[in-house]
Amino acid sequence: MDSSEKYLRFARAAALGSIAASIVVAVLTIGGEEWTPLKDALKNAFTHHWLGKSVVSAAVFGVMFLLTAWKPSDVQKTTRALWYAIGAAALSAAAMTLYFTLHALGLV
Amino acid sequence: MDWYTTLVIMHIVGTVLGVGGATFVEVHLVRALRDGVMSPEESAIMQTTYTVLRVGFFLLVLSGFGFLILSRLSEYTVWFYSITFWIKLSIVGVIAVNAILIQLRWIPILWGSAIALVSWYAALIIGVLLRGSVDQPLWIPVIYVAAIIIVYFVMREVHSRYTKPHFPH
Amino acid sequence: MTTLLASALILHVVLGLIGLACIHFALMQLIRREPPYGFVSKASFLSAAFFLLSWATGAYYYVVYYGTAVKPRILAGAYPWAHQVMMESKEHVFLLVPFLVVAVWLASRALQNASDPRLKVAASFAAATALALGTLVAAAGILVSGGVR
Numbered sequence: 001m002d003s004s005e006k007y008l009r010f011a012r013a014a015a016l017g018s019i020a021a022s023i024v025v026a027v028l029t030i031g032g033e034e035w036t037p038l039k040d041a042l043k044n045a046f047t048h049h050w051l052g053k054s055v056v057s058a059a060v061f062g063v064m065f066l067l068t069a070w071k072p073s074d075v076q077k078t079t080r081a082l083w084y085a086i087g088a089a090a091l092s093a094a095a096m097t098l099y100f101t102l103h104a105l106g107l108v
Numbered sequence: 109m110d111w112y113t114t115l116v117i118m119h120i121v122g123t124v125l126g127v128g129g130a131t132f133v134e135v136h137l138v139r140a141l142r143d144g145v146m147s148p149e150e151s152a153i154m155q156t157t158y159t160v161l162r163v164g165f166f167l168l169v170l171s172g173f174g175f176l177i178l179s180r181l182s183e184y185t186v187w188f189y190s191i192t193f194w195i196k197l198s199i200v201g202v203i204a205v206n207a208i209l210i211q212l213r214w215i216p217i218l219w220g221s222a223i224a225l226v227s228w229y230a231a232l233i234i235g236v237l238l239r240g241s242v243d244q245p246l247w248i249p250v251i252y253v254a255a256i257i258i259v260y261f262v263m264r265e266v267h268s269r270y271t272k273p274h275f276p277h
Numbered sequence: 278m279t280t281l282l283a284s285a286l287i288l289h290v291v292l293g294l295i296g297l298a299c300i301h302f303a304l305m306q307l308i309r310r311e312p313p314y315g316f317v318s319k320a321s322f323l324s325a326a327f328f329l330l331s332w333a334t335g336a337y338y339y340v341v342y343y344g345t346a347v348k349p350r351i352l353a354g355a356y357p358w359a360h361q362v363m364m365e366s367k368e369h370v371f372l373l374v375p376f377l378v379v380a381v382w383l384a385s386r387a388l389q390n391a392s393d394p395r396l397k398v399a400a401s402f403a404a405a406t407a408l409a410l411g412t413l414v415a416a417a418g419i420l421v422s423g424g425v426r
Contacts, residue, residue: 004390011383015403018376029369048340050368054332061376075393078384082399085380086406089373093410097366104361166298173294173415177287180422181278188423189356197416204301208405211308 008078013069015081017061022088024060028053030099034108112178118171123232125164130228132157134221134263144272165203168231172200187238191245196234199252203227218267222260226252282342289335290418296327297411300378303385304404307397314389321382321404328375328411339368351424359424367417370410377407 032039032049042052102108136157140150179185187193203224210220230252242248278286303320306312343364351360384400 004387007383007387007390011380011387014376014380014383018373018380021376022373025369025372048344051336051340053369054336054372057372057376061379075396078387079393079395079399082380082384082396082403085377086399086403089377089406089410092373093366093370093413096369097362100362100365103365104358162302169298170291170294173290176419176422177290180286180425181283183425185423185425188419197419201412208305208308211305 005072005074008075009071009073010065010069012071012073012078012081013065013067014061015078015085016068017064018085019081019088020064021057021061022085022092025053025057026092026095028056029096033099033103111174115171115174115178118167118174119235122164122167122169122171123235125160126168127164127228127232129157129161129164130225133161134225137221138266138270141267141271141274144274146274169200190238192234192238192242192248195245195248195252196231196238199227199231199234203231218263219260222256222263226256226259230255278342278346282338285334285338289331289338292327292334293331293411293415296324296331296378297408297415299324299327300381300404300408300411303381304401304408307385307401307404312388312397314385314392317400318382318385318389321378321385324407325375325378325382328378332371332375335371347425350426351421354424354426356420356424359420363417363420363424367414367421371414374407374410374414377403377410381407 028038028042032042032053039049042049042056046052046055099108133154136150136153140146140154146154176188179187206215206220206223206227209215210217210224215223230248234248299320303317303324306317306320348360348364351357351364381400381403384396384403388396388400
């Protein structure tokens with residue numbers, strides 16, 4: 001197996017995992033604030049809601065990585081996945097920060 | 109030796125390496141470009157100086173956060189919201205971003221040099237000022253920007269007098 | 278605060294800073310004309326490792342101590358937004374960074390075997406994004422600590 005192709009697959013898988021984790025963290029965070037049963041479910045399962053988000057995000061990353069790491073990839077696919085990962089992380093961070101700012105101002 | 113003293117020494121060493129490194133980057137640059145060409149030996153000296161500068165930067169950031177941790181543990185955190193302190197942190201950020209822009213060649217080298225040199229000295233001076241109190245901290249950014257512009261034109265003059273044509277200003 | 282909790286807080290900050298330094302180093306090397314991909318790979322791997330350690334130590338301090346002993350003081354103090362905005366944002370944005378850094382590490386391994394300009398640019402921006410997010414998290418941490426009076 002070509003070593004370069006192997007790492008292209010792994011890099012793409014990690015990027016896809018990062019995308020999934022970014023989306024899940026944002027959904028759990030904003031969703032948990034807006035819908036208390038979700039936050040409570042994380043707390044009940046993991047003793048603390050943030051621990052729950054940590055575990056779930058790591059699990060989502062791991063599962064997505066394992067599901068996609070075997071799929072053949074090339075430079076174009078890996079590059080595109082990385083760009084989407086960058087966008088997902090940036091948007092997720094912006095969305096959560098904006099939400100908490102609006103929440104603190106009493107607007108949401 | 110207590111932690112505070114250790115951090116002070118580390119911060120001073122970082123400042124010496126960083127400010128000294130930034131100064132010598134400019135000195136070496138002028139010297140290297142006297143003939144308009146940077147030889148491999150001159151380039152190696154520049155790279156070594158950049159490395160020393162980065163080590164200084166790392167020591168400064170680490171010891172700086174060390175001060176913050178010590179203050180947090182002793183619950184003396186009033187100065188965390190000081191405007192002067194955040195101006196200094198912003199300037200540290202400018203140093204880091206400027207380094208990236210210089211590396212990418214997204215900024216003309218003389219502007220990058222002026223920003224780097226002024227930022228290092230500004231961080232040093234503001235660090236000294238932080239030991240007391242600053243009455244009108246909002247003047248600091250104004251003086252900072254003015255200093256960058258002045259230093260740019262001084263550097264341009266120095267380069268035009270002491271170096272041969274090499275790159276756009 | 279017990280010695281263990283103080284140690285956890287110190288380690289969380291220091292390990293996070295070293296993680297940031299490593300990804301900064303990786304970025305500075307990545308944007309060179311001919312990056313030393315071996316160094317980039319090691320630096321980004323170390324960055325991911327240090328962020329994970331910072332995550333673990335921060336988690337202990339946060340779960341065991343922050344919620345009951347620190348958060349109420351910030352909320353009752355002059356800067357309640359230090360928790361409501363800064364801490365809430367920081368604790369969640371932090372979760373995004375390690376995974377992105379792992380992607381940078383693996384991309385640099387791929388580049389080590391076969392360089393490609395498009396992948397290099399993407400990896401550079403990924404490293405820059407991780408660095409920017411990490412820096413904002415660190416800055417937020419200063420504001421959170423400053424809100425404890």
